Amino acid sequence: MxxxxxxxxxxxxxxxxxxxxxxxxxxxxxxxxxxxxxxxxxxxxxxxxxxxxxxxxxxxxxxxxxxxxxxxxxxxxxxxxxxxxxxxxxxxxxxxxxxxxxxxxxxxxxxxxxxxxxxxxxxxxVGLSSIFAAGDVPRNVVSCPINGIDHEEIADVRETVDKLNEAFKGNRLFSNLPRKFKVGVNGCSKNCMHHEIQDVSFNAVKQENGKIQFALSVGGGLASNKRIANHIGFVTPSQVVPAAKAITKIYRDHGLREKRNKARLGHLIEEWGLEKFVEELQASLTFKIKEPNDIEYTNSRYREHFGIHESKQKGKSYIGCALNSGHIGVEGLNDLIKLFEKYGATSLKSTVTQNIIILDANTNTAEEFAQELEKVNIYPYPSNFRARVQACTGIDFCKFAISETKGVAKRLVDHLENKFPDFGERVSISVNGCPNSCAHPHIVDIGLMGTKVKKDGQTVTGFELLVGGFLEGDKSQFNEKTGIKFAVDDVNETIEEFIKEYISSDFSSFHDYILTKAK
CATH class of the missing domain: 3.90.480.20 (Sulfite Reductase Hemoprotein; domain 2)
Structure with missing residues (x-):
């Protein structure tokens, strides 16, 4: 048989x-x-x-x-x-x-x-496409949304991002990788594209002589490949694209294809050991990767660009806005179109935390623009709960999901804003319908992971609580399981209780407090 x-x-x-x-x-x-x-x-x-x-x-x-x-x-x-x-x-x-x-x-x-x-x-x-937006291929190259207009940026990497997307897009050399492959390039002083969880990433670093080099990191990921990327050295701006291609080819040719949950680049690095991987990479390059060294990174809870900021473009400002865990819908799109036309804006960029930044508001009417955005539930000055909330697709549409997500996230944020209007710390929240980590539950203060739970003798949909994750280079920590589970209907009250308990405790940060819930 x-x-x-x-x-x-x-x-x-x-x-x-x-x-x-x-x-x-x-x-x-x-x-x-x-x-x-x-x-x-x-x-x-x-x-x-x-x-x-x-x-x-x-x-x-x-x-x-x-x-x-x-x-x-x-x-x-x-x-x-x-x-x-x-x-x-x-x-x-x-x-x-x-x-x-x-x-x-x-x-x-x-x-x-x-x-x-x-x-x-x-x-x-309008020059958009869905090619390689999914599948066992290089996915969209992520980057800081305010590249080129941010006064504090280390480097403008827009050209590099374009070259990488061009190198990968619809390229048959890379159309059959062992699994998905995620690349990021960062020129932002806050490292907002989360290099720690990319398969391959390049972080701009200014050297003592004023020149830009890119810190190259490999093997990061979440879900089955939950590991912080390894920093393996430095490359020059012109070496970014060849290095990325060389790593992709090594992954294509040697990635572990026998099991889907062991097929990411990080699994290959674990299997080979980092030294062998770097040797293999170096052998395939015509240039030498410079030695790695320690780099300080911004903690992920401060990697954001909300509010109105003057742009490098004369007379222009950018406006960073929070959405409801990425949800915009046709009404939100139409609201944006109307406001863009009214205030003369032409472009926005999305962020890796499911929010948006309007790139070219006129500085003299930016405040008025921001007030109108607020009226249509696009928030330039989000509360400490709304700023850092993410949610995956959830049971409404995803066949892997156990629980609802976007609605849960919206109701939770509304509830916490109402109960604690003056809460003074950023709290990062991620609502996930299943264990697949699409909304990054392992790198936030409060991660909700969809599961079945018992309530009043019935099995109902709910969540397990994960706590205490953040990204900060090699200091990063993944969330810890608490074993605490609750029904969807009890989400608001459960998280409210944690916040209340923290406020009346002696802890100096919510992060330290929430870790006490870990097993």
Missing amino acids: ATKESKAQRVERIKKEKDGLDVLQDIYLYAVTGEEVHPEDIDRFKWYGMYTQNKNLQAEDDNTLYFMLRVKLEGGELTLPQLKVVSEISEKYARGTADFTTRQDLQFHFIKVVDLPEIFRLLDT
Whole structure:
């Protein structure tokens, strides 16, 4: 009897039989013929940013195959013409859905195959695409959203980010990696792109002679690859792209493809040891990576750009705003379009914490602009609870999720703001529908991880509490489990109790207090 192929074997076979990039012609064919999508092509749809979504919100008599579609925002940017197109897609084809993600992308739900040719056409008219937004490929290159306009930046890395995206985008050399592959480039003085959890990252550092070098780190990640990236040395600006390509090729050729949950770059580094990995990398380069050294990094709870700040562009300011864990929807998009037109702004960038920054507000009307944003629930001066809240897609749309997330996050923030209006410390919160870490629960003060719990003798959806995570270079700490579990209905009161207890305690920081809940 033939042995059943494992999940990893199935995926590897599918990729070998037909490259994910080659599914595009099939997408158009399925759209025209209305034929049922082959299950193996459903896997390949990821190469164009699509995942099947949970049937949770579908009517019982609705047998449509719906997808989540992720659109890549290169450099995290959305211009006014692009905003108008994504608003149109949201309204016509996605039931008004739209969410910003932790890789500076934008996601839609309820996407039907029949509509994909028109959606792709619309995206193309404004230079957007979904290629390599998902799948076993290099994902969107993340970076600081205020590159080039921030007075405190170490280096403007926009050109480097563009070159990396260009090198990876739709490139058949990299269309069959062992798993997803995440690259980040940072020129920001606050290190806001979270280099510690990227597969490969480059951090701008100013040398004593005033020249810029990039600290190269490898092997970071969350979920099954939960590890802080290793700093392996320094490269010059012109060496960033060749170094990134060389690392990607090593990962492609040697990554552990036998098990999906052991297939990230960090797993290969663990298997080989860092020394062997660096030797292999150095052997494939025409230049020498300079020796690593200690670097100080900003703690992740202070990596933010909220409020109004004068830009390097004369007469312009940027406005950093918090959203509800990335949720924007067609109404929010249309509100932004109206306000952009009213105040003469042309562009925004999304952040790795699911928020946005309006890049070019006129300085003389920026305060008025900010007040109007606040009225439409886009918050330039967010509370200490709202500023650092993230949530994944959740049970509404994700087939892996156990619990609801976006609504939970919104209700929790509203509740805490109401109960503790003068609370003086940033509290980072992450609401996750399952154990997959899409909203980064391991690097926040309060991580909620979807699970089933018992309440009044019934099994209901709820969360397990994780506490005490943060990023700060090699001082970073992942969250610790508490064993504390509670139903979705009890989230607000449970977290409220923790805050109350902290306020009446002798602890000098919420971080130190919350760690007492760890097992």
